[in-house]
Amino acid sequence: MNENNHVILIGYMGAGKSTVGLELARKLNREYIDLDTEIVLSEKKQIPAIFEELGEPYFRAAEAQVLKAVKGEKVISTGGGVLYFQDTGRWMKKNGTVIYLNAPFEELYERITGDGNRPLVMNNTAASLEQVFNQRDIVYREAADLIVSVSKRSVEDTLDEIIVKL
Numbered sequence: 001m002n003e004n005n006h007v008i009l010i011g012y013m014g015a016g017k018s019t020v021g022l023e024l025a026r027k028l029n030r031e032y033i034d035l036d037t038e039i040v041l042s043e044k045k046q047i048p049a050i051f052e053e054l055g056e057p058y059f060r061a062a063e064a065q066v067l068k069a070v071k072g073e074k075v076i077s078t079g080g081g082v083l084y085f086q087d088t089g090r091w092m093k094k095n096g097t098v099i100y101l102n103a104p105f106e107e108l109y110e111r112i113t114g115d116g117n118r119p120l121v122m123n124n125t126a127a128s129l130e131q132v133f134n135q136r137d138i139v140y141r142e143a144a145d146l147i148v149s150v151s152k153r154s155v156e157d158t159l160d161e162i163i164v165k166l
């Protein structure tokens with residue numbers, strides 16, 4: 001038997017992982033964990049400062065460490081790059097249901113453009129963010145148990161689909 005039975009939300013920046021995660025946790029009466037928030041609390045630094053002062057690989061390792069320390073049956077929203085550390089994807093599959101919140105790049109880009117709290121957005125052009133999206137879309141799909149569209153859709157609607165399919 002698996003150690004944990006989490007619901008884990010994955011997907012690109014701007015997919016609404018935190019918004020959907022918080023509401024989903026309420027509906028399922030489970031505790032909610034936002035990995036980005038947990039890292040900020042444990043490092044006592046904002047994400048751009050962690051990237052700048054400690055580097056992206058450090059952030060990825062910290063994110064995986066925080067994720068793997070979550071026990072029980074939580075709803076977890078992850079950062080968009082969470083799968084880019086060693087065996088994180090395999091850990092997720094063994095420790096819960098992985099849901100990929102998916103939308104076309106153009107929609108996601110509109111939501112994230114100009115966001116100073118996202119180092120990737122600040123340091124990359126739209127074209128390279130799209131390349132990253134295209135590469136990650138494949139990785140998210142491979143890691144997911146469920147793929148749910150968040151394109152042009154209310155949070156309520158997305159939640160209803162998730163709850164039916166869980």
Ligand code: S3P
Binds near residue numbers: 117
């Ligand atoms: C990242 C996404 C961010 C955050 C960090 C890196 C990424 O989280 O973890 O800025 O590599 O896609 P969100 O997906 O919640 O924006």
